Amino acid sequence: MEKSLEQFNIVIVGTGGQGLITLLQILAEAALIEGYDIRTSELHGLSQRGGSVEVHIRFGKEIYSPLVAQGGADLILALEIQESLKGVYFANENTTFLINKFFIPILGEKLLNEEEILKELKKISKNHVLIPAADICEKELGSNVVAGVYLLSYASFKKIIPLKPNSILKAIQKIVPKKHYDLNKKTFELAKKYEKN
Amino acid sequence: MFENILEKENKKVILLGNEAIVRGALEAGVQFVSTYPGTPASEIGNSFYQIQNSKDEIKGLYFEFSVNEKVAMEAAGGASFCGLRSLVAMKNFGLNVASDFLLPLVYSGVKGGMVILSADDPSCHSSAQSEENTRAFAALAHIPILEPSTPQECKDFVKFAFDLSEKFEIPIMVRETTRVAHQSAPVKLSVISDQLSKKGKFVKDHKKFVTMPPRVLEMHQELLEKIEKIREFSENSKINSIFGNPTSSKLGIITSGVSYLYVKEALKELNLDIPVLKLGFFNPLPEEKIKKFIGPSAGGLIKVLIVEELEPYLENEVNKLAKEVNCDLRVIGKDSVPEVGELKPEIVIQVIAEFTGKKYKIQDTKYKIHGAKRHPQLCPGCPYWFVFNGVKKAAKDMDVIFGGDIGCYMLAGFSPHNIQDYLYCMGSSIGIAHGIKKAAPPAGGQKLITFIGDSTFFHSGIPALINTVFNKSNPLIIIMNNSTTAMTGHQPHPSAPAEPDGIEIENIVKACGVKNLKTIDPAKQKEFIQTVQKFLKKDEVSIIIARHPCIFLKKKK
Numbered sequence A: 001m002e003k004s005l006e007q008f009n010i011v012i013v014g015t016g017g018q019g020l021i022t023l024l025q026i027l028a029e030a031a032l033i034e035g036y037d038i039r040t041s042e043l044h045g046l047s048q049r050g051g052s053v054e055v056h057i058r059f060g061k062e063i064y065s066p067l068v069a070q071g072g073a074d075l076i077l078a079l080e081i082q083e084s085l086k087g088v089y090f091a092n093e094n095t096t097f098l099i100n101k102f103f104i105p106i107l108g109e110k111l112l113n114e115e116e117i118l119k120e121l122k123k124i125s126k127n128h129v130l131i132p133a134a135d136i137c138e139k140e141l142g143s144n145v146v147a148g149v150y151l152l153s154y155a156s157f158k159k160i161i162p163l164k165p166n167s168i169l170k171a172i173q174k175i176v177p178k179k180h181y182d183l184n185k186k187t188f189e190l191a192k193k194y195e196k197n
Numbered sequence B: 001m002f003e004n005i006l007e008k009e010n011k012k013v014i015l016l017g018n019e020a021i022v023r024g025a026l027e028a029g030v031q032f033v034s035t036y037p038g039t040p041a042s043e044i045g046n047s048f049y050q051i052q053n054s055k056d057e058i059k060g061l062y063f064e065f066s067v068n069e070k071v072a073m074e075a076a077g078g079a080s081f082c083g084l085r086s087l088v089a090m091k092n093f094g095l096n097v098a099s100d101f102l103l104p105l106v107y108s109g110v111k112g113g114m115v116i117l118s119a120d121d122p123s124c125h126s127s128a129q130s131e132e133n134t135r136a137f138a139a140l141a142h143i144p145i146l147e148p149s150t151p152q153e154c155k156d157f158v159k160f161a162f163d164l165s166e167k168f169e170i171p172i173m174v175r176e177t178t179r180v181a182h183q184s185a186p187v188k189l190s191v192i193s194d195q196l197s198k199k200g201k202f203v204k205d206h207k208k209f210v211t212m213p214p215r216v217l218e219m220h221q222e223l224l225e226k227i228e229k230i231r232e233f234s235e236n237s238k239i240n241s242i243f244g245n246p247t248s249s250k251l252g253i254i255t256s257g258v259s260y261l262y263v264k265e266a267l268k269e270l271n272l273d274i275p276v277l278k279l280g281f282f283n284p285l286p287e288e289k290i291k292k293f294i295g296p297s298a299g300g301l302i303k304v305l306i307v308e309e310l311e312p313y314l315e316n317e318v319n320k321l322a323k324e325v326n327c328d329l330r331v332i333g334k335d336s337v338p339e340v341g342e343l344k345p346e347i348v349i350q351v352i353a354e355f356t357g358k359k360y361k362i363q364d365t366k367y368k369i370h371g372a373k374r375h376p377q378l379c380p381g382c383p384y385w386f387v388f389n390g391v392k393k394a395a396k397d398m399d400v401i402f403g404g405d406i407g408c409y410m411l412a413g414f415s416p417h418n419i420q421d422y423l424y425c426m427g428s429s430i431g432i433a434h435g436i437k438k439a440a441p442p443a444g445g446q447k448l449i450t451f452i453g454d455s456t457f458f459h460s461g462i463p464a465l466i467n468t469v470f471n472k473s474n475p476l477i478i479i480m481n482n483s484t485t486a487m488t489g490h491q492p493h494p495s496a497p498a499e500p501d502g503i504e505i506e507n508i509v510k511a512c513g514v515k516n517l518k519t520i521d522p523a524k525q526k527e528f529i530q531t532v533q534k535f536l537k538k539d540e541v542s543i544i545i546a547r548h549p550c551i552f553l554k555k556k557k
Helices: A022-032 A081-090 A114-122 A133-141 A147-159 A163-177 A178-196 B017-027 B042-052 B069-083 B092-108 B135-140 B151-168 B215-235 B257-270 B288-296 B311-323 B345-356 B383-394 B408-415 B428-438 B452-470 B505-513 B525-536 B552-557
Strands: A005-015 A036-042 A054-061 A077-079 A095-101 A128-130 B012-016 B034-035 B062-065 B085-089 B115-122 B170-178 B183-188 B239-243 B250-254 B276-278 B282-285 B302-306 B330-332 B400-403 B445-454 B477-483 B514-518 B541-549
Touching: A005 A178, A005 B445, A005 B477, A022 A054, A022 A147, A022 A163, A022 B012, A022 B183, A022 B383, A054 A081, A054 A178, A077 A081, A077 A147, A081 A095, A081 A114, A095 A147, A114 A128, A128 A147, A128 B017, A133 A147, A133 A178, A147 A163, A147 A178, A147 B215, A163 A178, A163 B069, B012 B017, B012 B151, B017 B042, B017 B151, B017 B183, B017 B505, B034 B042, B034 B069, B042 B062, B042 B085, B069 B092, B069 B115, B069 B477, B085 B092, B085 B408, B092 B115, B092 B135, B092 B215, B092 B428, B115 B135, B135 B170, B135 B311, B151 B170, B151 B183, B151 B215, B151 B311, B170 B257, B215 B288, B239 B311, B250 B257, B250 B288, B250 B345, B257 B302, B257 B345, B276 B288, B288 B311, B302 B311, B302 B345, B311 B330, B383 B408, B383 B477, B383 B525, B383 B541, B400 B428, B408 B445, B428 B452, B428 B477, B445 B525, B452 B477, B452 B505, B477 B525, B505 B541, B514 B525, B525 B541
Parallel strands: A005 A077, A077 A095, A095 A128, B034 B062, B034 B085, B085 B115, B115 B170, B250 B276, B250 B302, B302 B330, B400 B445, B445 B477, B477 B541, B514 B541
Antiparallel strands: A005 A054, A036 A054, A036 B183, B012 B183, B239 B276
């Protein structure tokens, strides 16, 4: 990852209301701080109300398409474990799946279990990082809404995302409303602590 | 993000396509903005609303959420007639609503620069009703249309459109698609105009503003001539440009909008260098430039690929031009580029690989997507839960047709509700209900209940209600007054009690001559169910106004 970055493609999957667009904004801002070209794509409207949501961000030297191509993701960030399956379309054998070990039931459907899900994901890529981010944040910070920011920060400390933690923190400061900044900064620090464990 | 819209000049900030449209209008000195919300255009109005209500309020800039798109366009037209620069924004279907005004407006032309923003939604990510391609208005209304690809172009094209509009005294349409409107990228900013002290004045000009025959035929003629002048301008405009060396290849690509980005991505990925003509103008097309690109002066292309979403409008035009300059040219478009659904990078790369005879192996698709589909849901605590549950209980054991309309309550069509038997366009639930009730008379035993939201009722439900009363049929219409335009992001609308000077829907309904009317909080289930049952027996139209605020409004307070 040390060579000059041609491009890095991320698809974030989750459900409406999990704050995917905020994560996208933080990533875009951090990539801008590091001088990259950026394209993102998001969706708004009724379909996002609790439904499956997928947003895209690409950054690098020179980027055109706002959408990640099929099989083109370097990282799939899943804010809900069942939704990670929706990311498979964008995955290849080198793709990393960074997954929030967190279940949101689907109305009228049986919950898929962790083994079933991982079995499917392993067919395409061996790189999975499964983190109970929602539980960690709930336990340590009293809120799981910051699970996405936790995973993002973690990914940056672990160099899963080629953006410096400091850029992520600066971006959080710019994007997150002032009254929520403290919680988000604590989340960032928490990710740093856990990364070392 | 919103704060970036008002950042200082020369800065490079991340903007969403729609935010860049707002910035472009501010840089151009827009003084009058109107809209009716509709995704994927909603953030344009939202941003102006936020500016209007923030400490950064811009003096000399007027903004309103209008009652519907036609009124919004008429208002922006009126402001332009008085010499102010005006912007009106809407989604594709809104342009249909406004089209009755649009056609004569293009005939008469404008005074102050006027830009009409229309946002299409290929793949219908946030649209019911149709996969409309508003490019068709080029042929129908003769309106000049620009198509930006990126947020930077959104800003630059809007600014350019204002100048163009004023120069030729004609409204200019800027057409976005979802992947442009909701794309974000770095944008280099210029100065926000501070020349907003201009006061509008309507200068009477019968020849310009009255579209009566025989003058209207002259206007038609003048419009056609004007379009040819703009075409000359388009021929020399930098927003139609050729990338790559046209004489180096026997192949070429013509494209515009977001498709251009997929083309560039594909050429990079395939390591190809073939010339691309990127069109910023969809109408009027720079015909000479296209002819030069495909004709003998470019060394005589053998094949040209047209990469466009939805209908082959561009392809048809290129086909016509090819007959003039290069009869043997093979124009490849919809026989290889899908006509239904939006384009994606993986589609375009395959198309271009095939076009150039390059081998390209797409990522194996044998991994089909597992996991259940997660449909959107009404929010927990949403008052519509009460309405749908109550209606289902009340109508149990009865043959009831359920009419749908445009709003969050379209979710009536999904589980666990499953009560939506028809759904078309804004306000249509009532008009269709009247027709069904006339065609299937009460003796047949079929009852009909339609749902319509407060904002949709104001938008286009009222004329249909008057028709139902006057021409006498008896649907039960449930107007869901949740005090906001919820689906598109909680924009205000004229209804009381949300607005201090608001209009009581009850008063409108009474004035329309409806006798069976009751306002109920649907949370009071027993009363609600009883009223539904009682009203279903009536021989005249009846209305329940289900009044309970959207939970988001409660949260805000």
